[in-house]
Amino acid sequence: MVLSFGGPEGPDDVRPFLENVTRGRGVPPERLDEVAQHYLHFGGVSPINALNRAIIEAVRTEFDAYGIDLPIYFGNRNWHPFVEDTVAEMAGDGVRNALVFATSAWGGYSGCRQYHEDLARARDTVGAEAPALTKLRQFYDHPLAVAAAADAITAARADLPDDVRDGARVVFTAHSIPIRADAADGPTDLGGNLYSRQVREACALVAAAAGVDDYDRVWQSRSGPPQVPWLEPDIVDHLDDLHARGVEAVIVVPIGFVSDHLEVMWDLDTEARDHAAALGMGYVRAATIGTDPRFAQLVRVLVQEMTDGASAQRLGALPMLGVTDDGRAAACCTLPVSR
The missing domain is CATH 3.40.50.1400 (Rossmann fold)
Known part of the structure; x- marks a missing residue:
């Protein structure tokens, strides 16, 4: 099933x-x-x-x-x-x-x-x-999943204009969760934080396979009361930070998602893309791995x-x-x- x-x-x-x-x-x-x-x-x-x-x-x-x-x-x-x-x-x-x-x-x-x-x-x-x-x-760390995500980065990079392609920043993103919930997840002998630690490890594996030496890991799709702290930074806020540092283009990698469901279509393909355009940044989004053979x-x-x-x-x-x-x-x- x-x-x-x-x-x-x-x-x-x-x-x-x-x-x-x-x-x-x-x-x-x-x-x-x-x-x-x-x-x-x-x-x-x-x-x-x-x-x-x-x-x-x-x-x-x-x-x-x-x-x-x-x-x-x-x-x-x-x-x-x-x-x-x-x-x-x-x-x-x-x-x-x-x-x-x-x-x-x-x-x-x-x-x-x-x-x-x-x-x-x-x-x-x-x-x-x-x-x-x-x-x-x-x-999350299966060789086939890692290879598919790495190739998606390479394909996305090719869609950027020549003048910003080589300097594009790779930004991995996954669904945010409350910090307290993340801390409580996982066997006690691992110290919790199972989800965020797996995301961190997956980003490192995919970046290495794609030949990316430096990258960012951010979060998206948070909800709930604003006084409850969630995993940060948010993808849109991070685009502001990159723009302030002079980054001209980004390759956004939805590492946390198998398929292009609404959190990808709205948060990345709509909100983040529109925000990048308003900043004058080049923006491409890597494919999710579910469509890869x-x-x-x-x-x-x-x-x-x-x-x-x-x-x-x-x-x-x-x-x-x-x-x-x-x-x-x-x-x-x-x-x-x-x-």
Whole structure:
């Protein structure tokens, strides 16, 4: 099963989708209205479901090429097809055991543990006939993911004008989270900060593969009360800093995202791009890795780690986490008490 976040596929879906995303968090209606306008700016359609279906078709082709006879299902946390409905479908088809590929490369609560909670909720909803569900491991440092992201930087650089190409600054960006939540994520023997440490390591790996010696790591898409500190600097604020330092062009790399969903389309392709234009800076955004042919290969080799006992391919130094739905996942991605 490919398990993802979900997104609206028409204007009438936007508000119900946002209510699903924020349920139980006390988000004021006016904030939902504000975010709804971001979706409506693009016709009320998030590209994430279509991109996930394209990933599924690519993985199906990859499975066929390697003789892997496994059906592929699709489920979401926040919109159709909901994970509960997908697990019910799997049970009806007689599936007893399933591997789950979550479209997040990361540890931390939102990137890993919440997907385990989704699976547990779906199994409880379906009952005794629900299949066992094993989530595949985090893959932020997989050689195929690193190579795809590095090549995306090279391709993006080629789109810049000749006079600013060589001096363009590479800026990696990932979804911000509250600082306190990040500090609480991860096994106690790792000291927390699992998500931000993985992002830091992924940036270093991709930069090295792309031949980039110096780069920046920033954050985007923060929300919530302004008095709550989140990971910084924000991408738009950072563009101001780079402009003040005389940087003439940037290559923005959405390292934190598999696909071009709304946080990429709005925060990077709209707000950040427009701000760079107002500053007179050259701006290109590297592609996300979900459309790269190597992404389907990545899914296939992660499956083969579980089905064939293939060795885990990794470039990072942090412990491999998020593989199962037992206590290892709980220790990996602990939910902060205050959340």
